[in-house]
Amino acid sequence: MLKGIHHVAIICGNYPRSKAFYTQVLGLKIIAENYRQARDSYKLDLALPDGSQIELFSFNAAPPRPSFPEAQGLRHLAFKVDDINQVVQHLQQHGVEVESIRVDEYTHKQYTFFSDPDGLPLELYQIA
Numbered sequence: 451m452l453k454g455i456h457h458v459a460i461i462c463g464n465y466p467r468s469k470a471f472y473t474q475v476l477g478l479k480i481i482a483e484n485y486r487q488a489r490d491s492y493k494l495d496l497a498l499p500d501g502s503q504i505e506l507f508s509f510n511a512a513p514p515r516p517s518f519p520e521a522q523g524l525r526h527l528a529f530k531v532d533d534i535n536q537v538v539q540h541l542q543q544h545g546v547e548v549e550s551i552r553v554d555e556y557t558h559k560q561y562t563f564f565s566d567p568d569g570l571p572l573e574l575y576q577i578a
Contacts, residue, residue, distance in 0.1 A: 457495075458502075461508070462512075462568050471567050472494075481495040490510055491509050526563065527572050528575045529574055548562055548563070559576055560575075
């Protein structure tokens with residue numbers, strides 16, 4: 451029935467800042483960028499190498515995330531990486547704070563967390 455994840459939608463608080471983070475720091479490719487005049491908002495479609503996408507939305511006066519990280523709803527967004535140490539170093543070179551790398555007690559894979567400019571928790575999960 452379900453074939454995979456097509457996209458994840460994220461609402462940001464500062465569109466230029468978040469656009470720069472997702473494109474310049476995380477290196478996601480822009481598929482399309484649309485200004486929606488009726489809503490005075492942007493919708494930015496971003497591609498990941500596996501074909502999945504992130505939709506980045508801006509809305510005026512969007513409320514902040516209610517709590518970190520245990521609010522109901524989406525807990526975090528995890529990205530697959532081949533070399534977690536290399537990606538952590540890249541993020542740190544761009545001023546992004548990254549938690550210590552941990553090992554999943556069930557899969558024995560390495561993972562860590564960082565946040566986007568709005569505090570959305572993001573995870574790196576080493577697949578190799």
